[in-house]
Amino acid sequence: MGKQMPAKQAKKKLYRSAIAESFIKLDPRVMIKNPVMFVVEIGFVLTLLLSFFPDLFGSQGAGNERFFNFVICIILFITVLFGNFAEAIAEGRGKAQAESLRKSKTELTANRRKKDGTYEQIPASVLRKGDIVRVQAGQMIPVDGEVQEGLGSVDESAITGESAPVIRGAGG
Secondary structure, three states: OOOOOOHHHHHHHHHHHHHHHHHHOOOHHHHOOOHHHHHHHHHHHHHHHHHHOOOOOOOOOOOOHHHHHHHHHHHHHHHHHHHHHHHHHHHHHHHHHHHHHHHHHHHOEEEEEOOOOOEEEEEHHHOOOOOOEEOOOOOOOOOOOOOOOOEEEEOOHHHHOOOOOEEEEOOO
């Protein structure tokens, strides 16, 4: 079993990769997949151009156009960057959760009932339809199935996203 990264380090790594990803996502070929943020990015480019060339689309001669355009440009850039950052964080968390589920599936063991009524511990990946397994309090349920006897509180949050455990009993 490999070393697990402490939660604080994992969070730092997630944030670092999200920051890098938020700049990578500024590429218009990537940004066009998110139409709202793409329009904001176009607004950023236009106001950037107007910051340097205030007479680009005609001028009213107000005099402070460059400063106003630059301020709007900065606001739009920060908006796009934070939008990309939030999206990258969500993607990173989703990937981490999927990896955690994959890892738990490969390392999970099950107590399968043999024909003589005794139980043997086997990797969950070798379970087949019709196998009967026993799950005790605190154990992870190795496969999808039907409860034949007993009653228990089951945490299905990794599958359903529901934070509260549900009660499962015989026939469920």
